[in-house]
Every structure is written in structure tokens, then in C-alpha cells.
Amino acid sequence: MTNRPLATLPARPNRPVLLWVGLGLVALAFGVSVVAYLAFSAPGGATLEPQPALDARVAAAAALDDQTIVVGSVTNELSVWEAGSRVAARQLPFLVAAIAPLPNDQFVVGLVNGEVQVYDRALNQGLGWKLPGRITGLAARPNGGLVLATGSGPAAQDYQVQQYAPDGTLLSSTLVGQATRGVAFSNEQSIFINTKGEVGAVDAQGQRSWTTLTQQSLIAISASSDGSALYVGDVRGGVSRVAADGRVLWYQVLTEYEIDSLQALPDGAGVVVGARDGSIFALDGDGTLQLGRRATDSPIKALVPGPQGNVLALATSGARLDVKVATLRFAATREQLQTVTLIAVAALVVAALGLGLAGWGRTAGAIVLLAGRVYRGRLGYVLVAPSLLLMAIFTYYPALMAFYISFTDFNLSSPMEFVGLRNFELMLRDTYLLAGVKNMLILLVANVVKHITIPLLVAELIFWIRSDTLKYWFRTAFVFPAIVPGIVAILLWKTIWAPNFGLVNQILQAIGLGQYQRAWLGEDATALWAVILTGFPWVDIFAFLVFFGGLLTISSDVFDAAAVDGANGLQRFWAIDIPGLWPQIMLVLFFAFLGSIQGFEGIYVLTGGGPGTATYVPALQMFMMISTNAKFGYASAIGFVLAAVIGILVFVRNRLDPQRSESGESLA
Amino acid sequence: MTDTTTVASVSHNRNGQARLGRLRLRAPGLWTLLQFGLLLTILFFSAIPIVMMLTMSFRPTILIYADFWGLPWPLNFANYTSALIYLLAPMLRTLFVYVVSIVGMLICAAPAAYAFARLKLPGGMQLFSLILLIMMIPGTILLTPRFVLANQLGLRDNLWGLIVFYIAGGQPFAIFLLTSFFRAQPAEMFDAARIDGATELQALRSIAIPLAWPIVITIAILNFVGIYNDLIWPTLMLSSPDNHTLTVALQRYNPGGGPVEVSALPDVGGQAAGYVFASIPQLLVFVTGMRYFIAGLTSGAVKA
Numbered sequence: 001m002t003n004r005p006l007a008t009l010p011a012r013p014n015r016p017v018l019l020w021v022g023l024g025l026v027a028l029a030f031g032v033s034v035v036a037y038l039a040f041s042a043p044g045g046a047t048l049e050p051q052p053a054l055d056a057r058v059a060a061a062a063a064l065d066d067q068t069i070v071v072g073s074v075t076n077e078l079s080v081w082e083a084g085s086r087v088a089a090r091q092l093p094f095l096v097a098a099i100a101p102l103p104n105d106q107f108v109v110g111l112v113n114g115e116v117q118v119y120d121r122a123l124n125q126g127l128g129w130k131l132p133g134r135i136t137g138l139a140a141r142p143n144g145g146l147v148l149a150t151g152s153g154p155a156a157q158d159y160q161v162q163q164y165a166p167d168g169t170l171l172s173s174t175l176v177g178q179a180t181r182g183v184a185f186s187n188e189q190s191i192f193i194n195t196k197g198e199v200g201a202v203d204a205q206g207q208r209s210w211t212t213l214t215q216q217s218l219i220a221i222s223a224s225s226d227g228s229a230l231y232v233g234d235v236r237g238g239v240s241r242v243a244a245d246g247r248v249l250w251y252q253v254l255t256e257y258e259i260d261s262l263q264a265l266p267d268g269a270g271v272v273v274g275a276r277d278g279s280i281f282a283l284d285g286d287g288t289l290q291l292g293r294r295a296t297d298s299p300i301k302a303l304v305p306g307p308q309g310n311v312l313a314l315a316t317s318g319a320r321l322d323v324k325v326a327t328l329r330f331a332a333t334r335e336q337l338q339t340v341t342l343i344a345v346a347a348l349v350v351a352a353l354g355l356g357l358a359g360w361g362r363t364a365g366a367i368v369l370l371a372g373r374v375y376r377g378r379l380g381y382v383l384v385a386p387s388l389l390l391m392a393i394f395t396y397y398p399a400l401m402a403f404y405i406s407f408t409d410f411n412l413s414s415p416m417e418f419v420g421l422r423n424f425e426l427m428l429r430d431t432y433l434l435a436g437v438k439n440m441l442i443l444l445v446a447n448v449v450k451h452i453t454i455p456l457l458v459a460e461l462i463f464w465i466r467s468d469t470l471k472y473w474f475r476t477a478f479v480f481p482a483i484v485p486g487i488v489a490i491l492l493w494k495t496i497w498a499p500n501f502g503l504v505n506q507i508l509q510a511i512g513l514g515q516y517q518r519a520w521l522g523e524d525a526t527a528l529w530a531v532i533l534t535g536f537p538w539v540d541i542f543a544f545l546v547f548f549g550g551l552l553t554i555s556s557d558v559f560d561a562a563a564v565d566g567a568n569g570l571q572r573f574w575a576i577d578i579p580g581l582w583p584q585i586m587l588v589l590f591f592a593f594l595g596s597i598q599g600f601e602g603i604y605v606l607t608g609g610g611p612g613t614a615t616y617v618p619a620l621q622m623f624m625m626i627s628t629n630a631k632f633g634y635a636s637a638i639g640f641v642l643a644a645v646i647g648i649l650v651f652v653r654n655r656l657d658p659q660r661s662e663s664g665e666s667l668a
Numbered sequence: 669m670t671d672t673t674t675v676a677s678v679s680h681n682r683n684g685q686a687r688l689g690r691l692r693l694r695a696p697g698l699w700t701l702l703q704f705g706l707l708l709t710i711l712f713f714s715a716i717p718i719v720m721m722l723t724m725s726f727r728p729t730i731l732i733y734a735d736f737w738g739l740p741w742p743l744n745f746a747n748y749t750s751a752l753i754y755l756l757a758p759m760l761r762t763l764f765v766y767v768v769s770i771v772g773m774l775i776c777a778a779p780a781a782y783a784f785a786r787l788k789l790p791g792g793m794q795l796f797s798l799i800l801l802i803m804m805i806p807g808t809i810l811l812t813p814r815f816v817l818a819n820q821l822g823l824r825d826n827l828w829g830l831i832v833f834y835i836a837g838g839q840p841f842a843i844f845l846l847t848s849f850f851r852a853q854p855a856e857m858f859d860a861a862r863i864d865g866a867t868e869l870q871a872l873r874s875i876a877i878p879l880a881w882p883i884v885i886t887i888a889i890l891n892f893v894g895i896y897n898d899l900i901w902p903t904l905m906l907s908s909p910d911n912h913t914l915t916v917a918l919q920r921y922n923p924g925g926g927p928v929e930v931s932a933l934p935d936v937g938g939q940a941a942g943y944v945f946a947s948i949p950q951l952l953v954f955v956t957g958m959r960y961f962i963a964g965l966t967s968g969a970v971k972a
Binding site: 350370373374376377379380381383384386387388390391393394395396397398399401402405410412454457458461462464465474476477478479481482483484485486487488489491492493495496498500501503506510536537539545569597598600601604605619622623625626627632635636638639640642643646647650 | 699703706707710711713714715716717718720721724732733736737776777779780782783784787788789790791792795798799802804805806807808809810811812813814815816817819832833835836837839840843868896897899900903904915918919933936939940943946947950951954955958961962
């Protein structure tokens with residue numbers, strides 16, 4: 001590098017080296033992806049472990065200790081279970097609405113008829129009383145007392161939050177109106193939720209201290225035993241963390257089904273969520289999803305503390321799952337580690353790339369020399385740094401990330417999982433994509449024809465105009481339509497094709513062919529043709545200027561010789577113009593291919609791919625996967641396949657036309 | 669870059685005319701007739717959408733529906749009033765995004781290009797290749813991860829989210845053009861400046877950039893076309909109508925009707941006026957910078 005004059009520096013990068021380095025980069029990124037997957041996928045942030053099912057149809061449950069749970073079944077049976085077997089059972093007169101453990105090995109049961117009953121482990125009944133309405137929520141107060149929610153019916157406005165002392169005396173009764181679906185005790189306050197979407201706090205004196213209105217009807221609530229965290233769940237699959245002063249710290253929609261149960265973990269570590277469709281989720285304290293899986297096909301009715309700090313999930317069917325959350329707190333750190341690894345890997349790749357490009361077999365002495373020059377050239381690096389940094393963050397990192405997420409099911413609502421080649425298999429079965437490929441091939445042929453014929457014809461016609469002035473004016477006139485922004489041109493054509501008042505239908509009407517009027521873009525038979533004909537007469541300005549410029553570079557001696565030999569216009573065109581314009585034709589062809597493979601704006605605006613799949617193209621499917629389906633792994637995989645096709649195209653072009661100038665050709 | 673020079677010399681090509689003259693002796697008048705007839709026909713069809721847009725924009729929609737072929741007389745400006753009301757804000761947003769992006773792009777790219785062209789930069793060629801390599805990455809690969817990245821960085825639904833991606837995305841091409849241009853500037857000028865005690869930054873600001881003005885304008889115009897017409901990225905990024913840029917707003921623009929998706933009889937007159945309104949900035953840029961526009965469009969086969 002020392003003896004290379006700087007002025008000639010990067011005029012023309014060495015292509016084979018670039019190609020090999022590119023391949024090396026891909027291989028390295030692949031290796032790193034695999035290693036990262038192996039390193040990070042093994043123990044998830046939380047895992048599910050099915051346990052033998054209980055022989056009971058669970059309506060409500062609570063844990064008395066690590067090993068003992070008490071279950072209220074839909075058959076009105078109250079039972080105590082130890083290690084999966086029933087140790088005591090008792091028939092109750094009504095359905096159990098809520099169960100809450102109390103100190104002294106006791107627990108309290110609330111029934112739908114308003115009865116409140118306290119039992120011990122052996123199901124001996126202690127205290128008991130009856131309220132006029134139904135019991136909808138129960139929670140223990142740390143001093144042995146309890147708090148409950150009661151009211152007369154789902155639509156009633158008479159719901160109350162009542163607080164009781166350990167001996168069953170009523171301490172306070174607070175009217176909270178709307179149907180209350182659960183209570184919890186957190187930070188010296190009783191917290192209730194209702195179907196209107198309110199979270200409210202009632203203090204020890206029965207005074208309401210704060211109320212927060214959320215978006216959805218709330219049906220589940222859980223506070224961690226140490227009061228560090230409070231979570232609520234709604235009928236639309238959303239879970240929020242609520243701060244001690246009522247602020248909503250975060251809100252996450254996990255599913256479209258009701259959140260039937262919640263269990264907050266101690267130390268603000270997170271929360272386990274059970275949904276109506278049998279899904280179980282685990283979120284850390286920041287609301288980051290660590291687990292999300294459909295565990296069974298019956299509603300997860302209860303989540304109770306289990307052995308080793310895990311959470312036990314109980315479904316209505318009796319299905320029982322151990323949610324191992326011990327790693328949940330670690331998961332956040334792990335995620336950071338993952339990011340750090342990714343950055344380190346990116347740096348490695350860049351460094352490897354730089355080293356690879358710098359050439360092989362340099363000695364240590366050269367490196368020392370280089371260090372000195374690097375130091376002297378520090379101003380240059382400072383000048384280059386902002387630009388490189390931007391490109392590293394917004395182009396190189398995404399490109400690496402694209403590679404990685406193509407092999408995952410990355411979406412925003414469940415944790416990323418490595419799925420190998422599943423996205424690529426999925427493409428082979430995606431009817432939209434397959435229909436899109438067919439349409440793309442048709443459009444590709446049409447685009448090639450459109451880009452070569454008319455622009456070349458116009459360029460030739462103008463080139464052979466005698467007068468320089470006229471030549472100039474015609475060229476300008478043909479470039480002039482470029483003042484209309486692309487989106488406007490497309491929207492204008494949408495108007496031209498429109499069913500009721502579109503220009504095409506109006507013309508048909510005017511010339512007496514009214515019976516052929518139709519919704520051109522809206523019918524299967526015509527939509528693709530309308531898309532192809534859009535832009536008629538297709539004087540692509542880029543192609544036109546390239547051809548025109550190309551004609552100017554053909555030596556006039558050749559034309560003179562042709563004239564002397566008596567060649568007519570057509571002969572001259574085939575014998576001189578076409579060979580002379582070959583590089584330009586290849587260029588225009590290349591961009592026509594490129595545009596057909598990765599362009600979809602026009603179709604998106606004109607038809608949105610419809611009707612049905614009549615005008616769908618693969619790139620549009622990729623866009624839809626990003627914008628409406630949030631299937632980023634799949635979208636990325638489609639992008640990769642399209643890019644691979646383009647890569648082949650570039651390769652073929654280099655083979656066909658090796659001497660072309662490679663100046664600043666962008667595929668973006 | 670070869671194309672740039674050839675196109676720029678279009679109207680000065682005397683040889684072409686000379687040889688035309690000789691060919692013309694053989695070509696009968698019929699050929700000339702055919703030549704101009706064809707050119708004018710193609711031009712006529714190319715102009716149809718624009719003429720339709722203009723006539724519709726000056727007619728109330730209800731009259732268009734009543735008599736499609738009626739003349740736009742007397743001129744009706746009501747459509748333009750609503751275009752101004754509804755589309756001015758989106759247009760200003762687009763122009764804001766463009767101006768900030770192009771300034772940011774040049775501020776980052778010009779020093780980098782100067783370093784590549786004029787400074788002793790060990791590894792400079794490798795870095796430069798790294799930048800050229802970016803231009804070989806197809807856009808289809810980048811769309812998804814860039815969207816995910818924007819999500820992670822909280823840049824969604826935010827004009828700055830567009831701007832940073834435009835600045836970063838425009839770097840390779842701007843650096844490439846500027847570097848070639850800087851390198852072609854005579855080194856003696858810079859040596860003289862150094863002897864007179866100018867720092868590199870002063871040389872960049874007072875010599876390199878003023879002399880590179882044509883290429884700066886070309887970059888600015890190319891990016892104008894790119895950013896002003898960009899539809900996909902803003903559609904993905906901007907969700908709330910208060911942030912919509914012009915292209916996004918135009919898609920749903922239906923001033924006299926309901927949501928454009930469900931409207932069977934859209935306000936075509938109003939829409940046409942909106943389209944004309946949206947074309948004005950590009951018209952201005954085009955008229956003032958047509959030379960650069962054509963040079964840019966063909967320079968090294970820009971982004972298709």
C-alpha cells in the first residue's frame with residue numbers, strides 16, 4: 001500500500017476480491033448465527049413442563065404451600081391436592097368463584113351465591129358468613145384479614161370492595177360501581193379491577209386513593225407477595241404493569257383471547273400469564289416476552305406459586321404445567337449479552353473483512369509501520385467516521401440481522417425462535433407467493449418489452465431529426481412528464497382505469513362500445529393486463545436517455561460508411577445501432593429485470609395485489625408480511641430469495657458484459 | 669459516469685447533423701413525415717394523463733360525473749383550496765424531511781469523500797470498497813431488518829425515523845460521486861492552500877466544495893426525486909395521520925368524500941387538484957435543475 005499513489009486509490013475495486021470477501025462474509029455470518037443460536041437457544045427465558053393432569057375440572061385454585069394446592073372445581077367440589085393426588089375433598093353448595101390462602105394454613109373460599117367460608121388443610125370449616133351478592137374476587141391481607149369484591153350481577157352498578165379483619169369483622173366497605181372482576185392487596189392498599197377497565201386502590205380506611213382507566217375491560221389481577229409489582233389483564237389479551245401510584249408502566253397485547261389468570265413473581269421479576277385459549281406467557285418485569293406458547297387447549301384458569309419458585313398452571317380440563325421461571329430474571333441479562341455478542345460479531349466481521357481486503361501475508365513490521373501511518377492519518381479517520389458509523393448501524397447491521405432473522409420466526413408478540421429452513425419451506429406452500437411468482441414472470445416479460453421497444457424507438461426518431469433545436473425540444477418534451485411524481489402518475493392511472501368515470505370506460509362509451517366497460521383493475525380477467533398497460537405509451541425516461549446518449553457515442557464515420565454502402569434505415573439499425581447500443585440495451589434490460597423483481601409500489605397503489613391474487617407479486621407479499629402480518633422472519637426470508645435471484649442476475653450480467661463500467665450502480 | 673458527459677453534449681453534436689444531411693438525400697419526405705407523425709403521436713398519448721389531471725382539477729367533481737367530456741371553463745379553484753388545506757401540511761413535512769436529510773447527508777458524506785480523495789488514509793481503499801459493497805446489497809434484503817431496527821430504536825411514526833435512514837441510505841452514492849469529483853480536482857490547488865497555511869477542513873470548505881457545486885446539486889436533485897417520491901418506507905413507518913408525508917397522504921386523499929377505500933364515487937376533481945399541487949415542487953426542481961436532473965438520472969445508472 002505504501003507505494004500505491006493515493007490519487008488512483010479506489011477507482012475500481014477488484015471485483016474477484018469483493019466477490020470472495022462477500023462470500024466469506026456470508027459464510028461467517030451463517031456460522032455466527034448458528035453458534036449464537038446454539039449458545040442462546042438452549043434454556044429459554046422460561047420453559048414449560050407438563051405434569052400429570054388433575055382429575056378435576058378446575059374453576060379456581062390457590063396454593064397453600066410448595067406442594068399443596070386447593071382446587072374449586074366446576075362440579076362444586078373443593079379438594080386439596082398434594083403432589084398430584086387428592087388428599088381431601090368436600091362438596092359445596094355452589095360454584096367456587098375465588099380462593100385465597102390465609103396465614104395459619106387456612107384458606108378462604110368465595111362462592112357465587114355470596115358465601116365466604118374459611119377452611120383449613122383438612123377442609124374443616126372455620127369462620128363463614130354470607131353476603132347478598134356474588135363474590136367476584138378474594139385476596140388475603142398480610143395481617144390475616146382479607147379483602148373481597150362483591151356485587152349482584154354482571155351489569156349491576158352496586159359492586160363493593162370490602163375489607164375484613166382476621167376475625168371476620170367488616171372494617172370497611174367501599175362502593176366502586178362497575179362489575180369488579182378481581183381484587184389484590186399491594187402496598188398497604190386493596191386494588192380492584194372492573195369491566196369498565198378501571199384499576200382502583202382502596203386504602204385501609206376504605207377511602208379510594210387512585211383510579212386509572214385502561215383501554216379494555218379488565219378480568220385478571222395479580223400482585224406479587226412482596227408488593228413489588230402489580231399486573232392486570234384484559235379481555236383482549238393485554239397485560240399491563242401498574243405502579244404503586246396507579247400509573248401504567250407498560251402494556252403488552254399477548255393474544256387475542258381473554259387473560260384468565262395472572263401470577264406476579266416476587267422481586268418484580270415478572271409475571272406469568274394464562275389465556276382463554278390455553279396459552280401461557282411469561283414476561284419479565286420490563287414487559288419483555290420470555291415465553292409464549294399454546295400449552296393446552298383448555299383455558300388456563302389458575303396460576304399458583306409452585307415448588308422452587310416456579311409457577312403451576314392449571315387448565316379447566318385439569319391439565320397441569322410447571323412454568324419454570326427461575327431463569328426469567330437472567331433472561332434480561334441474557335438478552336443484553338445477546339446484543340453485545342451480535343455487536344461483537346459484527347465488529348469481527350468488519351475486521352475480518354478489512355483484514356481480508358488488506359491482503360494476506362503481511363509481516364508484523366508492516367503492521368507497526370501501518371500503525372504509524374494510521375496515527376498520522378487520524379484526521380482522515382475522523383472525517384470518515386460519522387459516515388461509516390451511520391452505514392454500520394443502518395445498513396450493515398440490518399443486512400446481518402436480515403440473515404439471522406430469516407431463520408427465525410421473529411415477530412413482535414412472541415420470543416424469537418430459531419426455525420431453521422421453515423420460512424423457506426413455507427414459501428413453497430404460500431399460495432399468494434406462488435401466484436405472485438407467476439405474475440412477476442408475466443410482468444417481467446412485459447417490462448422488458450416496454451423498456452426496450454418504445455424508448456429505443458423514440459430515441460432513434462429524435463436522433464435522426466435534422467435540426468438541433470427541434471432535437472432539443474423533442475428530447476425535453478419527452479422528459480417533461482417526469483415532473484409528475486411517481487405516485488401521482490400511478491394514482492392518475494388508477495383514475496383512468498376506474499369503473500364508473502374512468503377515462504378508458506368513458507372512451508368506450510363515447511365510441512359506442514359501452515358494453516365493454518368494466519372495472520378494469522377489479523376483475524380477475526383484466527387486472528393484470530391493466531397493470532401491464534398502465535403508463536402507456538411507456539416512454540421510460542431513464543431508458544430513453546440511456547439509448548439517446550448511446551446513439552450519440554456511435555462514431556459518425558460508421559454511419560457515413562453505411563450511407564456510402566447504400567444501407568437503408570432498417571439495415572443500418574440492425575447492423576450498426578443495435579450492436580453499438582449493446583451496452584445500453586444490457587443496462588436497460590438489467591434495470592427492467594431489477595424493477596420487476598423488487599418493485600411493487602405501482603401494484604400496491606393500483607390494486608393492492610387484488611382482486612384475489614390476480615396481480616400479486618412476491619415483493620408485495622414481503623411488504624404485507626412486514627406491514628400487516630408482522631412476520632418478520634418470513635418477510636426477511638422472501639427478501640433473501642429475491643435478493644438471491646438478483647444476485648444471479650448480476651452474475652449473469654457480469655458474464656455477458658465484463659467490461660461495463662461499474663460506476664455507482666445501486667441495487668437499493 | 670460516461671453517460672453523464674455524453675448526454676451533456678447532446679445539442680452540440682455537429683457531426684451528427686452532417687451525416688444526417690447525407691443520409692437525408694436517400695430518405696424521401698415520407699420518412700420525415702412518418703418520423704414526426706410517430707413522435708407526435710407518442711407524445712400525445714404520454715400527455716393524456718397530465719391533461720386529464722389538469723382539466724379535472726379545474727372542474728367540480730359533480731360536473732365531471734355529469735358530463736365527463738365537458739371543458740374546464742369557467743376555471744373553478746375550489747378544488748385547489750381544499751388541496752391547500754389538506755395537503756400543505758403533508759407537503760411541508762416531506763420538504764422538511766428532504767431538506768434535513770440532504771443537509772445531513774452532505775455534511776457526513778463530503779468530509780468522508782474528501783478524506784478518501786485527498787488525504788493519506790491507510791486502509792482507505794478497503795473502506796471505500798466496503799462502502800461500494802453497500803450499493804450491491806439489494807433493497808429487498810434491507811427492508812425488513814430496517815423496519816425491525818426502527819422499531820427497536822423507537823423511530824416508528826416519527827419524521828426523524830425517516831430522516832436518519834435517508835441520511836444513512838444516501839451515504840454510499842453521495843460519497844462515491846463526491847470522491848470521484850474531488851479526485852479530479854487539481855492537486856496543486858490544495859498544495860498551494862496548504863502552503864498558505866490552510867487546514868484540511870478549510871481546504872475542504874473553501875476549495876473542494878465550492879468547486880464541486882455541480883455534483884452537489886446533482887446529488888441534491890437525485891435525492892429529491894428519491895425522497896419526495898418514496899412511498900414504501902413512509903407507509904411502513906408513519907402510522908398516525910399527523911405524521912403522514914405527501915405520498916402517504918395522497919394515497920388516501922379524497923377531500924369531498926369519505927375514506928378512499930370505501931368510496932364508490934371519489935372526489936376526482938379534488939383529487940386531481942391535489943395531484944397537481946403535489947407536482948409543483950417537483951416541477952420547480954425539474955425546471956431549475958433539468959440539466960443536473962438528466963445528468964444525474966443517467967450518471968452511472970442510478971437507482972432504478
